[in-house]
Amino acid sequence: MTQHLAETLHTPTGTLPGWWREAVIYQVYPRSFADSNGDGMGDLEGIRSRLPYLKELGVDAVWLSPFYASPQADAGYDVADYRAIDPMFGTLHDADAVIRDAHELGLRIIVDLVPNHCSDQHDWFRQAVREGAGSRLRERFHFRPGKGEDGELPPNDWESIFGGPAWTRVPDGEWYLHLFAPEQPDFNWEHPAVQDEFRSILRFWLDLGADGFRVDVAHGLVKAPGLPDIGSGDQLKLLGNDVMPFFDQDGVHEIYRSWRRILDEYEGDRVLVAEAWTPTVERTALYVRPDEMHQAFNFQYLTADWNAGELRKVIDGSLAAMRPVGAPTTWVLSNHDVTRHATRFANPPGLGTQLREQGDRELGLRRARAATLLMLALPGSAYVYQGEELGLPDVTDLPDEVRQDPSFFRAAGQDGFRDGCRVPIPWSGTEAPYGFGDGGSWLPQPAEWAELSVEAQTGDPDSTLELYRAALRIRRERADLGAGDAVEWLPAPDGVLAFRRGGFTCTVNTTAEPVALPAPGTVLLASAVLESPGTLPADTAVWWEE
Structure with a gap:
């Protein structure tokens, strides 16, 4: 069956190489996107039915979180069979249909690959x-x-x-x-059979038409020889900040060179995207050298506070680190593992990326809208997590009995509040499950989400959804947005960012007060109402055309 599917697969045509250098990639968390069969769980057929929405939104590619056969001990990141679809999501025919339909709409499909560990049921x-x-x-x-x-x-x-x-x-x-749950044993990547198996898995999905892979825990495959003790009693606080014997070992890079050679055999500019938590952005850049991966997530940007000085430092550092290796910088504000940025920015800084406090909802949304325009104005590629285009907050008050995040049940672990960003998104109607499906939803949706649905926001010029649609349309239309490796910073008051790219200027006020700033041109788009072109409101971003 697989050979037949691959032979008849349609792929996008008429696009230039290097699409990933400026792509906006939309992350779909399958169990929470759309439910086609009324079992309360999202599935592949549900995703397929909503692809036209993603096309209209204006994204270039769709990244699908894991849908493989799995006991679901960690929401599918415990894979029992890398070539099979979990029945809760559908069949291999459904996966093929999603890829086909996406390609016919001009969208690319990136699948999640989990090579550091598998399921204990593998x-x-x-x-x-x-x-x-x-x-x-x-x-x-x-x-x-x-x-x-x-x-x-x-x-x-x-x-x-x-x-x-x-x-x-x-x-x-x-x-x-097992660096993660006990149900997720780590592979030994020194063993040839492991390397052979994953090269085969890559070819399986490439033959099916996948346009690339987001590589989970890309920094974790190789462990230091001898598996030495760390000697610290608080290792979790060191993650991402210090060199660890189980993360970011130099040996991972030869693995990705061998994978890149496989992808380069295929037509269509297939890509590898690294989820690599490293101590510095310079270490992250090693994953995207010309013969390795194409992109790496910019977690330094995701974790930056809403502060002009800190944001400028991260932006400059990210662009500088990627420039020598010729890779695009990527920008991301939310994903399935962190509190949505509309809620992070609603709370005081320094609380981390998993919160249980709603904070100031109005303030959080205002900052989130401004942060989106900043992100989409920067050179490189951007990632959008499902529902952020609706301005969704995290659901911080989920009852403990409905939570399913495995780390929530391990008292010594991280906070374990990831379920809050995984609640199924609202599509239509005034009552839950808001068009998600006919059989409820696997996590409860808040009553106030009726006003945040796709249906409720469509056509409302002040809505967050229409802000995203407008921003993505402008980004596509302007040659001075998208790919690039530099910005021209302009003089600006404290707390304000201002930069130019060609005939385009972006200004961002991260302070709580309006700031006088001469208008650098004609307004293209603003994240909040502008009373006067010469005054930049609090927590607001504006796009200008000279």
Whole structure:
């Protein structure tokens, strides 16, 4: 079946190479996007039915979070079969239909790839456990004897990202490594069979027509030789800031060089996107050298506070780091792992990326709208997380009994409030599930979301949805937006950002008070009402044409 599907697949035509250098890529979280069969869970057929909406919104590509066969211990990031679709999402035919329809609309499809770990229900792992100590299959993972008199202690002091030890003991006494949940054993990427398997998986999805891969935990595949102790009792606070023996090891780069060679065999400018948390943006740049990946998420930008000085520092640092390797800078404000930026910006800075406080909703939305215009004006590629174009806040008051984030249930782990950004999005109507489907929704939607639905916002010139549509249209139409590696900063008062790109200027006031600023041209678009062209309102961004 796969060969037949691949042979008849249509791919986009008439586009120039390097589309990813300026693309706006929309992240779909499948279980929360659209439900076609009324079971309360989003699915591939639901995504397919909403592709025209994404085309109208104005994005260039769609990134689909995992839809593979999985026990769903971590929302599909525990993969049992990389070539099969989980029945909750549909079938391989449905995946093929999504890719076909997207291509016919001129949209590209990027699929999530999870190479650092699999599910404990993966055939390889189940057989490795069954065969016991000494099994050759155990060499494809990180099995080790324990420490202590009877091997009762973990092999080293590594902690899981979700909290607790990064090791779990099997009945025969050996331990296996899992940097995330115990249901997610890490692959041993030193083993040739692991490398061969993932090259085959890449070809499977490329043959099906996928335009690229977002690589989950791209920084985690290679571990330091000997799996040395870290010696710190607070490892989770070090993540992303310090060199760790299980993250960002130099050996990962040869893996991605081999993957790039595979993608380059295919027509259509296929891409690799790294989810790589690194200590510095300079380390991130190593993942996007000319013979490796095409893009890497800019987490330094995502975690920046709403402060002109900090934002300018991150923007300058990001552009400078990517320039020597010739890669585009990417910009992102929200995703499925962090509190939506409409809620982050509604709260005081310094609280992290997972919040349980709603904050000042009006302030958060005002800042989020301004942050969007800033992001879409910067050189490079931008990512939009489903629902942010509706101005959705996080649902911070979900009852504990409905939460499903595995880290929420591990007391020593991260906050575990990711469910708040994963609530199904509203499409239409005045009552839940707001057109998401006919059978409710797997996480409860707030009553006030009726006014935030696609239907309610469409045609309203003041709505966040129409702001996104207008911004993306202008971005497509103007040659001085999109790809590039520099901005021309203009003089501006404290708390204000102002930069020029060709005949386009962007001004952003991050302060709580209006600021006098001479109009640099004619208004193209503003995130809030402008009473006077010479006054930039508080927490507002404006696009100008000279």
